[in-house]
Amino acid sequence: MAAHFQLACRAMRMLVLSISFASGVLPVFARQGSVPADSLPAQLNQYMTACNAAGLFNGSVLISVEGKTLLAKGYGYSNIASGTLNTASTRYPVYSITKSMTAVLVMQLIEKKLLSPEDRLSRFYPSLPAADSITIGHLLSHTSGLYPYNNDYTMPTASEEAMIRFLSGRRPGFRPGSQWQYSNTGYYLLGFIIEKLTGLPYSKALDAGIFRPLKMKESGLDFRGLKSARKATGYRFLYPGSGKEARLYPQEELRSSGGVWSTVGDLLKFHEGMQTHRIISAAGTRMAYTVNHNSYGYGWFNETVNGKQIVSHSGGAAGFRSLLVRLPESNTCIVLLANAENFDLTVIKEGILQLLSGKRFQFPYSITVDSARLHTIAGTYQLEPGRSLYVTRVHQRLVAQISGQQSVLLLADSSGRFNVAGLDGHLTFTGALPGTCDTVILYRKGRRHVGIKTNAGWGIAGSALPGGWTGPDVPMLPVKGKHGIWTATNIPLQDGVIKFRFNSDWTLNYGAAPGGKELEENGTDIQVKAGRYTIFFDLETGESPMFRMEKE
Numbered sequence: 001m002a003a004h005f006q007l008a009c010r011a012m013r014m015l016v017l018s019i020s021f022a023s024g025v026l027p028v029f030a031r032q033g034s035v036p037a038d039s040l041p042a043q044l045n046q047y048m049t050a051c052n053a054a055g056l057f058n059g060s061v062l063i064s065v066e067g068k069t070l071l072a073k074g075y076g077y078s079n080i081a082s083g084t085l086n087t088a089s090t091r092y093p094v095y096s097i098t099k100s101m102t103a104v105l106v107m108q109l110i111e112k113k114l115l116s117p118e119d120r121l122s123r124f125y126p127s128l129p130a131a132d133s134i135t136i137g138h139l140l141s142h143t144s145g146l147y148p149y150n151n152d153y154t155m156p157t158a159s160e161e162a163m164i165r166f167l168s169g170r171r172p173g174f175r176p177g178s179q180w181q182y183s184n185t186g187y188y189l190l191g192f193i194i195e196k197l198t199g200l201p202y203s204k205a206l207d208a209g210i211f212r213p214l215k216m217k218e219s220g221l222d223f224r225g226l227k228s229a230r231k232a233t234g235y236r237f238l239y240p241g242s243g244k245e246a247r248l249y250p251q252e253e254l255r256s257s258g259g260v261w262s263t264v265g266d267l268l269k270f271h272e273g274m275q276t277h278r279i280i281s282a283a284g285t286r287m288a289y290t291v292n293h294n295s296y297g298y299g300w301f302n303e304t305v306n307g308k309q310i311v312s313h314s315g316g317a318a319g320f321r322s323l324l325v326r327l328p329e330s331n332t333c334i335v336l337l338a339n340a341e342n343f344d345l346t347v348i349k350e351g352i353l354q355l356l357s358g359k360r361f362q363f364p365y366s367i368t369v370d371s372a373r374l375h376t377i378a379g380t381y382q383l384e385p386g387r388s389l390y391v392t393r394v395h396q397r398l399v400a401q402i403s404g405q406q407s408v409l410l411l412a413d414s415s416g417r418f419n420v421a422g423l424d425g426h427l428t429f430t431g432a433l434p435g436t437c438d439t440v441i442l443y444r445k446g447r448r449h450v451g452i453k454t455n456a457g458w459g460i461a462g463s464a465l466p467g468g469w470t471g472p473d474v475p476m477l478p479v480k481g482k483h484g485i486w487t488a489t490n491i492p493l494q495d496g497v498i499k500f501r502f503n504s505d506w507t508l509n510y511g512a513a514p515g516g517k518e519l520e521e522n523g524t525d526i527q528v529k530a531g532r533y534t535i536f537f538d539l540e541t542g543e544s545p546m547f548r549m550e551k552e
Helices: 002-008 037-053 097-111 136-140 160-168 185-198 202-211 264-275 282-289 345-356 371-377
Strands: 031-034 059-065 068-075 077-079 235-239 242-245 260-262 301-305 308-317 320-327 332-338 359-361 379-384 387-394 397-402 408-412 425-430 439-444 447-454 458-461 485-493 496-502 505-512 519-521 526-528 531-538 546-551
Touching: 037 068, 037 345, 059 264, 059 345, 068 264, 097 136, 097 185, 097 202, 097 260, 097 264, 097 282, 097 308, 097 320, 136 185, 160 185, 185 202, 260 264, 264 320, 264 332, 320 345, 332 345, 345 359, 371 387, 371 397, 379 439, 387 439, 387 447, 387 505, 458 485
Parallel strands: none
Antiparallel strands: 031 359, 059 068, 059 332, 235 242, 301 308, 308 320, 320 332, 379 387, 379 447, 387 397, 397 408, 425 439, 439 447, 458 496, 485 531, 496 505, 496 526, 505 519, 531 546
16 A cells, blocks of 8 residues: 555645644653753754754744844755755745735725725625625635635636636625635635726735835745746655655636745745834734634734734645744744645744743654564554544655545654654554554544554545445556556446545545646546446556546
8 A cells, every 4th residue: 555655645634633633732842941042043943954854844934033033044955856955035935925915905905095894895896696795804804705715726717707707606605704714715806906996916016015115025926937046846745755746826826815925034024014014004903913703813813822912824735835923022923934735834833932932842853764664554544434544654754644634744753653743642553463563553632542454445436436426436456566556347437527536535536637638636527428447547657647448
């Protein structure tokens, strides 16, 4: 199983599950005394170096306190193939941090009396369902109930007209203002509204309202079209010794919801502009930070930790992760920009905050584990019905993923345990006989979860099958003598669609890539015509998985 599953390691959206790798604490990093103030920059650098060496971070970081920059540096590779290293001036797409900037432009319009948070969407789009009930404030705070488009290709994004036609046929999913649902849709519309009221394209409005006033000369739109030697390459995953390049979204998919690229230094300038009220007033800033639902205001998450206000926004999509954290009271700014999808920047942030609060702890590390031991551990473990733990060998490390959750790197220690940064617990692997492994034990917050290794494989799901989407997957068998080629013979199909998935679990699935000739993880449905087929699913091609259908 490890040989073919290794080809598909990647990060997915995090789901909240009863057995979860996510916890927001740092058990791997046990506190050990305090950090002298004069050694803080060195300690921060050592911490980030350790995170990079452990496989937990690859990118650029900036940390500033009370107007003084303590650290501004790159870690790891900007491009693996060329050997280019990340620096403090490497450029990254910041994705949804763009929303904070779009919100600033809207607040500027509000302060100029050109717009109000209470203005109805019907002022601009009278054809949209419930437009008289949806306000600008609802769009800013993700409480509009509009169809929540999140870069899943379900809504046309080529133009404003195409989006409005699509949305005109869909009523809000809930009463505006009653619930919170993260969605790019509202921020697309805010971008179009900015254009209508300023008379400028969104890019020009962004330049006039934020970039030029703050001298943010290392920021812009359309990262995919950017020509620059300092442009980071984005990866689906980056583990020690292994990486897979990502396919980036076109600008039309991102727009005013996630289209900005920048550097850690320019995002510090954005922080300083907010801190000194240079781009919106103190009153406008308070309005932006006021929570509506789910700790979200107008373009910012706002929470209180240990009595301190923290405002922040993260970003994450194809190839990159970003995080901007601001503590207004102490004029503290933390910027983390990573060029791979598998990094949990929240865990890194927590370590930085501990150091800034004067606490010392053991930095992350992982010892080398014998190759034979890694091979023995790799496999699929059933934790409970419908929930599995997938453990994959990636070079000399192990990656684990619970059904529906983000994949995480396992950190081995000298006791034989495997830790996860951010997990209050650990994993152990045992076998009934020496040199074997058939059981995993996950210790989590004082509870013990046991998983038994199972023989899992690939199957075919879809509406084209006799049982449809709700029926059982058609099992596929490995082709003899091949590592990563699977087949199913004489399969009756009707007109419809199919996808390939592992262990009858959507955690790992393949569909059509753009263009239809190759496959990609979480790709679109594959259209098929009625008939009987022998179907081949080929993972041996590595970077470009393929499938083939032969009609009987």
